[in-house]
Amino acid sequence: MFAEKACNLIKELSRCEEVLPPYHTELVKEVCTEIKQLHEQNKEDGAIVANESSIAGYANALYPTLRIGSSAVKRNVRCLLAYHYNRLKTLRTMRWEFGSILPQDIKTNLSSDEIEWFTKYSRSFAKYMTSIGENGLNLCLDLRPPKSLYIEVKCLMDYGKFELSDGTILLLKKDSRHYLPRSECEELITQGVFQHIV
Amino acid sequence: MLSTTSYQPNYFSIDDILATQERTPCKFLQNAPRMGKLNPSTDEKDLKAGTELELPLWLVLDASAGRQMIVAPELPKIYREAYREILKADATAVDLHKFNLYFYELGSYVKYFDRREDVHNILLHTFITRFRFIMDLANNADSDPTVQNRLDMLERRLFKSGHIARTKLNTWLLDSGAPLKAANMVTNHRKRKRVDDDLFA
Amino acid sequence: MDEIDIESAINDVDIDNDEEVQLSLPEIIQLMEENWLNEKFSPEVLPNRMDIVELLLDQITTLENNLKKLSNADFKKGLYQMEVDRIRFLISSYLRKRLEKIETYSTVILEQEKSRVQQGSETYLSQNELEFAQEYDQSIREHFESIMRFCPGITETQLINPNLHTMVFLKSKEDIEGIVIDDGNDENDLIDLNKGSQVLISYKSVNNFVKSGNVHLI
Numbered sequence: 001m002f003a004e005k006a007c008n009l010i011k012e013l014s015r016c017e018e019v020l021p022p023y024h025t026e027l028v029k030e031v032c033t034e035i036k037q038l039h040e041q042n043k044e045d046g047a048i049v050a051n052e053s054s055i056a057g058y059a060n061a062l063y064p065t066l067r068i069g070s071s072a073v074k075r076n077v078r079c080l081l082a083y084h085y086n087r088l089k090t091l092r093t094m095r096w097e098f099g100s101i102l103p104q105d106i107k108t109n110l111s112s113d114e115i116e117w118f119t120k121y122s123r124s125f126a127k128y129m130t131s132i133g134e135n136g137l138n139l140c141l142d143l144r145p146p147k148s149l150y151i152e153v154k155c156l157m158d159y160g161k162f163e164l165s166d167g168t169i170l171l172l173k174k175d176s177r178h179y180l181p182r183s184e185c186e187e188l189i190t191q192g193v194f195q196h197i198v
Numbered sequence: 199m200l201s202t203t204s205y206q207p208n209y210f211s212i213d214d215i216l217a218t219q220e221r222t223p224c225k226f227l228q229n230a231p232r233m234g235k236l237n238p239s240t241d242e243k244d245l246k247a248g249t250e251l252e253l254p255l256w257l258v259l260d261a262s263a264g265r266q267m268i269v270a271p272e273l274p275k276i277y278r279e280a281y282r283e284i285l286k287a288d289a290t291a292v293d294l295h296k297f298n299l300y301f302y303e304l305g306s307y308v309k310y311f312d313r314r315e316d317v318h319n320i321l322l323h324t325f326i327t328r329f330r331f332i333m334d335l336a337n338n339a340d341s342d343p344t345v346q347n348r349l350d351m352l353e354r355r356l357f358k359s360g361h362i363a364r365t366k367l368n369t370w371l372l373d374s375g376a377p378l379k380a381a382n383m384v385t386n387h388r389k390r391k392r393v394d395d396d397l398f399a
Numbered sequence: 400m401d402e403i404d405i406e407s408a409i410n411d412v413d414i415d416n417d418e419e420v421q422l423s424l425p426e427i428i429q430l431m432e433e434n435w436l437n438e439k440f441s442p443e444v445l446p447n448r449m450d451i452v453e454l455l456l457d458q459i460t461t462l463e464n465n466l467k468k469l470s471n472a473d474f475k476k477g478l479y480q481m482e483v484d485r486i487r488f489l490i491s492s493y494l495r496k497r498l499e500k501i502e503t504y505s506t507v508i509l510e511q512e513k514s515r516v517q518q519g520s521e522t523y524l525s526q527n528e529l530e531f532a533q534e535y536d537q538s539i540r541e542h543f544e545s546i547m548r549f550c551p552g553i554t555e556t557q558l559i560n561p562n563l564h565t566m567v568f569l570k571s572k573e574d575i576e577g578i579v580i581d582d583g584n585d586e587n588d589l590i591d592l593n594k595g596s597q598v599l600i601s602y603k604s605v606n607n608f609v610k611s612g613n614v615h616l617i
Binding site for chain 1: 219384385386
Binding site for chain 1: 485494
């Protein structure tokens, strides 16, 4: 069946929610080959239909074949683009959640075009955030309405030094507990360094 | 991601692509040279008019569109009379997942293959009848988790968001505030890494 | 909180009042909350209210500067800090919601903005959002072009449009007569809304009233 491989690309994505599977270079290449072959064949058939038909194109014997062929190209392209588009959407969310630097093992799952896109997106997004108001606004913070000023957090890893906005320096060690202003630790909670203790 | 907008299939929608991959019966109205390979039960090079086949919905939709139809589409059996009767009798008792993973989405495409509005009506009836049942499921956190397996994809999405809303309401009522959490992707990344580390340790 | 004088800031701000207006901070916050909810629940991106956002951001800066002068032991400090955090959440959530829609519908939104400029009507995006939208849209297009480079001559893309038939809850701020109900068929049923009434209705029937502020989404 046509476009079976292209659909497998989509199935690969649908199996993993919120995790980006490795970029499937081989399968993408195979889909491209199928598209190219179909496209060439359609061009040939199209030329014949155009030349032969005395009355109208659809009376030609090859007309049904051409219709099916171009439908197959359309389907393949849709799957191929949707595969890439949905990967970019996930990457975009990663920018919001991980920040501008991706963990190495995620980076290895990306194509070079994707890495380039991430850099571009990251730059536009940062530029936009700095443009808000006089001093800029970090949109990756304040994800939930505040309930209390201070919260208790547990540090999940040896993070090292962490400076508070009033200049105090904390040494964050694994399993150490801290009582801190919510606004100061939200980013580290999002990144999984702190765990919020309730 | 856009949780507040109603569902609408778009060009890049994964669910829509998978739903249109489902096979639908159809009959060829014209000869299609070189298309014999679409029919796995023959080695012939050409596909003859009159051949009946099951093809993916995307192809059936395209080939039956317009004034010059290449194929005549037919209703998949789960939308035919016999199955409609089952749904009419008691829609909540049906394992919709077994009917089709994309029962409603597929249905809203193929309902046009039937000139009467029977399929349209049964889709509506099924949804309305099962909706209350899904609400109940979502509200009862303790209900048997396997009942979820009997829902189609749309219903699962409803169940999931209903369930999340219920849990949020409970946390709010009890603790007046949910703890701040690590981002979903970060958590998943951690989990996966832990598995990897265990494997290669 | 104290009544604050924002006369100078309000000069180029149109708050449906020809006389000079003095809004108190709570009033501005309420206005922000309303616009935040509208943006949160409407399927399409709405005309931006960067005027309110900027007013509030200025207020935050002033408040935070004043807070620094208070001693840590002063319990008022905590309360004010909480208020600042709450406002900041409101603003960022509002801007995030807009950005999400701008990204998803970038191509369609950019086209609409272009025709708004041509017609000489007010644009919906702020200048900065517009720049972001253009960069984003172009980055996606370039990515697709790079994928399709292997086979020139195929151009397949389809736009993503917001679903304007999305159902929304709304509360009416005024008496409105004769809203045409959009229910997918040709019959034009009408409904009237009384001030303060709440209904569930298709967004398409009321989008103009949302934009003009006669109703707000809840």
